[in-house]
Amino acid sequence: MFSRVLVANRGEIAVRVIRALHEMGIEAVAVYSTAERDALHVRMADRAVCIGPPSATDSYLSIPNVIGAAETTSCEAVHPGFGFLSENPAFVRACEENDLVFIGPPADVMEKAGDKARAKAEMRAAGVPLVPGSDGVADLAGMRAAAAEIGFPVLLKASAGGGGKGMRVVSSHDELEAAYDAARHEAEAAFGDGSLYLERAVVPARHVEIQVLCDGHGGVLTMGERECSIQRRHQKLVEESPSPALTAETREEMEASVERACRRLGYVNAGTFEFLLGPSGEPSFIEVNCRLQVEHPVTELTTGIDIVREQVRIAAGARLPLTGRAPRSGHAIEIRINAEDPARDFAPAPGLVTRFRPPLGPGVRVDTAVVDGARIPPYYDSMIAKVIVRDDDRPAAIARAIRALEELEVEGIPTTRELALDILRSREFQGGAYSTSYLAEMHDRLPSLRPA
Known part of the structure; x- marks a missing residue:
């Protein structure tokens, strides 16, 4: 097992990983930009290294700076968290070239699975159901031909990256060129x-994903699904497991197809396979995320498996203690709390948090790096906390989530807390009959979205 690991991230995920490392008796080294020298993850780590100015490009995304921090502190491994360098094969190779173990998939697997167009070809070969589309990456002419063949509406997607960047819905041929140019430039800037x-x-669609862990000895463990359909601009807001949209037969079909895909890819470590469910309930693969997901606590609460701890064990060469299908019980819901103003079209709202009181009580978990007096910088992602609950069934979990959000206190900046309460209290969510179009369809009926 490792004795010292660099955590190449910030915010709540850095805190989450540091806690797991400490529980395993491993020293944690944090990195930080000059904007976050007093951040919680810096204070919690055994050592911390400044890796640059506030801009992510010059700090958290700088491969030489991150590698240098690991080398100067004699780390043996690097945990990337999610975002930043977590899905960058060049970073994985840089770790390998400097005798650092990357806690995640190997570079060649990441290239096959992380390139969304290439991943679809691999999934097709593994017998995984796919959404019809272009045969890999396409230029404008290729997109015109593919759209003419499959019909509108279509979705343009960046081959690299995620988080909704470089995505455009196109309803007609007349819109295609402008959407193509906009998506291409956005993807270039982001990735x-x-x-x-x-x-x-x-359309309409449900967004459902399967969590998987794979060791380096051929062991594959599928850990059930997460329903992620409550989104805005392709960014998830609320996740739950199990999905109210899946039958037992569809769940097993999806998990079996993911297991086949992992074996074909030679997948190692944690990953998530994302699917869309159409109106008929049939799943179609859309992409692989070769990293830990923001919403991983949902699966942890329904399976009892610490995914971060297993990531570290796998990277150290251990076998999974369990393979096949992970046992699961109860119902879990995660609500992301973002420093945004929903009434102003989700405008980012950085600033000083004057008071932060997380909810407590049975079945409630809060992942955050925020404390009283924390300053939310404008340079990074707006998510400041995740409230995750578990109970015996879905109605009880919803009631517990509402209670937890009512207890949550965040003062000094606008957040999405009230919007989350509106969503959880809505008849559509409570009935489980919602899709990725939920927020657009409910816009005029959710009080927190109305301008003050």
Whole structure:
């Protein structure tokens, strides 16, 4: 097992990983930009290294700076968290070249699975159901041809990256060129790669994903699904497990297809396979996320498995103690709390948190790096906390989530707390009959979205 690990991230995920490392008796080294020298993850770590100015490009995304921090502190491994360098094969190779173990998939697997267009070809070969679309990356002419074949509406997607960047829904041929140019430029700016592919826009759709852990000895463990359909601009807001949309038969079909795909890819460590469910309930693969997901606590609460701890064990060469299908029980819900103003079209709201009181009580978990007096910088993602609850069944979990959000206190900045309460109290959510179009359809009926 490792004795010292660099945590190449910030915020709540850095805190989450540091806690897991300490529980395993491993020293944790934090990195930080000059904007976050007093951040909670810096104070919690055994050592901390400044890796640059506030801009993520010059700090958290700087491979030489992160590698240098690991080398100067004699780390043996690097945990990337999510975002930043977590899905960058060049970073994985840089770790390998400097005798650092990357706690995640190998670079070659990441290239196959992380390139969304290439991943679809691999999934097709593994017999995983796909959304119809272009045959890999396409230029504008190729997109016109693919759209003419499968029909509108279509979705343009960046081949690299995620988080809704480089995505556009196109309803007609007349819109295609402008959408293609906009998506390409956005993808280039976000990921340094402007390549795009096209697939049919499934409307209405449910967004459901399967969590997996794979060791380096051929062991594969699928851990059930997470329902992630409550989104805005392709960014998830609320996740739950199990999904109210899945039958036992569809769940097993999805998990079995993911297991086949992992074996074909030679997948190692944690990963998530994302699917869309169309109106008929049939799943179609859309992408692989070769990293820990923001919403991983939902699966942890329904399976009792610490995913971060297993990531570290796998990277150290251990076998999974269990393979096949992970046992699971109860119902879990995660609500992301963002420093945004929903009434102003989710405008970012950085600033000083004058008071922060997380909810307590049975079945409640809060992952955050926020404390009283924390300053939310404008340079990074707006998520400041995750409230996760578990109970015996879905109605009880919803009631517990509402209670927890009512107890949550965040003062000094606008947040999405009230919007989350509106969502959880809505008849559509409580009935489980919602899709990725939920927020647009409910816009005029959710009080927190109305301008003051």
